[in-house]
Amino acid sequence: MTQPDTAPVDDDVGATAGATAKGRPTPSEQPNTDHSPREALALLAQAAAPERRGLIKGLGWLVVAAALEAIGPILGKHFIDAHVLPRDFDLGAMGLLLGAMLLAGWTASLLRYSQLRRMASVAQRSVLRLREQVYAHVLAQPMAFFDRSITGQLLSRITNDTDAVNNLYRQVLFVMLDSTIVVLGALVAMAWLDWRLMLIVLALVPASSTIIWLYQRASSGPVQRARALRAELNAQMAESMAGMAMLQSAGAAQRFAARYEKANRAQLDARVQELRANAWLLRPALDLLNVLLIVTVIYGFGLRELSGLEIGLLYAFLAYIARVVEPLIQITMQFSQLQQALVAASRVRALLREPSEPRAYRPELVVGAGAIHFQHLHFAYKPDHPVLQDLDLDIPAGSFVGIAGHTGSGKSTLLALLLRFYQPQQGRILVDGLPLDQLPEATFHDALGLVPQEPYLIADTVRENIRMGRAISDEKIEQAARSARAHEFLSALPQGYDSRLGDGGLAVSTGQKQLIALARALAGDPRILLLDEATANIDSATEAQVGEALKALRGQVTVLAIAHRLSTIREADQIVVLNHGKLAERGTHEALMGIEGGLYQRLVQLQALEE
């Protein structure tokens, strides 16, 4: 008997532990998670809906296959009753019967094989569609959703849980449905031959289920432990990879290796226990069941008058018992895995239920020169913890604005609102007098460019890293790289703009990543350019060059730059200083330096001390 290899539906155990420690709600704790089988089946039906006809056809053919399979023992009975017992060796008729038996068996096997293949591809395609749907749904979530979700868990939802849905298809369609059809076929054939004997066999169905249920109970501990430990091993591995620099510098490598070894051994032990339960408990119990069934049926025959004709019937019944027991075992064996697959499927469904942010876009809106007006903004991530308070700010189109302030003063939050990651609770943002939240997606993305604090590279060439899937010519890419002061180092790479970056490619420094990110933003010709600590990791000479580049954009692009390194924004048309989410000071560098004891002046002095 084979157990299907189930996808690791609980591989986020480690991540869950981490999440709880941080006190954030995990998606599975969220109120709209309903682990009922109905939810999971609804998901299956939804994902397979486009292929309903194929599925129904497949099921129809499986019924035909089961009927053909059920014919075999009846023909065998006839063979014994009509030819073997009366010693009537009519070779032609016997050959015909044997041929029909073989043909029915082979056709049934072929039919089942082809239909199960068909269903396997329906399952694959449905899961593919489901995964795309989940991914697109996750992408459409507001940023607040990602704040309360754990990355590892989301990944697990998209990959492992959808894989588990694939398993669910396999289990529901192939094992449950197929086995049920085969059992029903055998029972119908038995009833047709002798309904009382069929009832005896039927009475033993609950007994077989009980045996397997007992086995499941005995083995579920080790099975669960093995799964949890496998998840733990994965989590440990991921954790070590992510924090390798820390781990090595702290000389913790050996301790981590020992911890891994311990979990690995525990997993092996759990697996051995699971296999032991299988070998010592399950097989003997099933053999006992088989013997019990056969003895009962023979006893049933014994109670009747045993005429010669009954031998054929006995043969048919024994053949049917095998056809009932094996599928029953298959069905019962799936229960625990089915349980887990159901949980995974309902988690996917809960994720799909997360409401996407409703937007009322006005397609006719077009961004002009890029003037920004923050109108009395109030914003809090959590109620009672205001991050921005009554922020009112006018930024003329084409100007260069620096944003300064102490850590946690709300600088990045201001950019996040401008990027529509969150909606302000009060007030609004206007771009060229148009409400930001009504700008259609394409217009909005064309208008804004971002150089984030931690730029990320995709595993592709330099050129594609700058292009990012947009219709931008090679010349334009190079021009953007020149403006970002990245051309020099990019063209010095082994294959210039065709060098591969990201995972498996060339490693570039954080500062160089920032220059590539700046080139990426400039290549899109944004009307508004947002820089979040974009110069934090580049050397002073390059910083000066970037400063020049930003100055060159004056009059064409509205630049909002957050900088701890105040020299980057020294040349700004105005510097906005935030203090606990409020506008504390604004003006040119010189004007702000002139405020005796002012916040900006203190920040500059502190930085001079640090340097």
Ligand SMILES: Nc1ncnc2c1ncn2[C@@H]1O[C@H](COP(=O)(O)OP(=O)(O)OP(=O)(O)O)[C@@H](O)[C@H]1O
């Ligand atoms: N996603 C979030 N969820 C909840 N609170 C957040 C989130 N992001 C920021 N905060 C909180 O909002 C406040 C402002 O954070 P923000 O990142 O805007 O400050 P900042 O001025 O950019 O700081 P820094 O200079 O350190 O980057 C902080 O108290 C921070 O803890």
